[in-house]
Amino acid sequence: MKMETNPGKIFTSPVFTGILVGILAPVLVLLGNPSNMGVCVACFQRDMAGALGLHRAGVVQYFRPEIVGFVLGSSLAAFLWKEWKPRAGSSPVTRFTLGIFAMVGALVFLGCPWRALLRLSGGDLNAVTGLLGLSAGIAVGNFFLKRGFSLGRAEPARAMSGLVLPVMLALALLLFAVLKPVEGRAFFSSISGPGAMHAPLLVSLVVGVVIGFLAQRSRFCTVGAVRDRLLIRDSHLLRGVVALVATALVMNLLLSWITGGNYFHVSFGNQPISHSAHLWNFLGMLLAGLAFVLAGGCPGRQLFLAGEGDGDSAVFVLGMIAGGALAHDFGLAAVPDKMIDGSAVIGGPGAAGMVAVGLGLLYCLWVGFGNTLNVGRGE
């Protein structure tokens, strides 16, 4: 095979992206983000839904600059490498609803695939259960893909349509930063709880841009990693995911050693923003994994694609934000384990959350079977 002498080549390696995320995510925790939540696409989009007042759970409201950075960094890379390509039209409503249920599943587990990997690197064994569920969901998605599942073709779209999400996110963040949210005026911002824990805004934004930039180049995708490994025995993306976990593990051990803080301990119980209702960790991520595969990628990848001008991914992103709002409006999200009077109380979803996971699985099966007929024939 011919070796290319392109200096930008290292950018195209998912391993390089994985290592960088593994370094930067624990640094964001050091600088103020919640524990094992340096980057969590689902949690952060849920916080953004709260900042916009779409839900009123006061402890999870903040317009997360990392998410904005993911999109803008990807746009920047796409412009520089001439991969900016506005497109849309592949089952938008189906994707919006997949986004809602992907978010519900993730919030029943308390994290998206990115946070599952970061929780694993912090020693949270519930992440193992979650990742098993995620892989099972991906395997179900692969069942449909093997039978010709498709949400249909996207068509080239006008430049403006691809710019809407990046521009609106950038403007909203600017407003959020300038207005310094006061209760009820334009934005909400938590004064306690996870939403009040954040690295300085500019640092978060820059880290987001760097990750978005690299991930656009390397096509980094936490769901594609498992999907490709199971579907076509290809470990190209999986190596990036392994690099992320390994690097974040080393970083957590280093930070514990340097700061004396608690960045790493191995257990099921007493983990930060985590519950040990095993069945629901598994089922929540099963739903999320299935929804992500049907939509074509993990929540991070959807942001990077949206940054390239993919309107269908942008719709999925909006669906996830709507899902975050619904999850907290109707109490679908899980409650973390708690210590009450010295004894551990196991968290997990309430009855509404359990029903929502069931409905989400039914919806995904409908999408799967409903889009598997007559596709790929005659071509």
Add this chain to the structure above:
Amino acid sequence: MMLKVNAKGLSCPQPVLFTKKAIETMDSDGAVVLLDSLTSLENCKRYAEKLNCSTTVEMEDGEIRLILKKRSE
């Protein structure tokens, strides 16, 4: 006859699955896979080379043509 497969506008991993099917069904004339993104091209090319196919890429007006031929052992 050269097999022609249109994988334009499809999201991951469908272009790769189309490529897989093309490789399984093509005769000695090979196949051409039509694509419209560099991401799909990288994925399909990597996969075809893994399945011991030679690949040639032609680009014209935003359309990418990935030409596959079986390599003789």
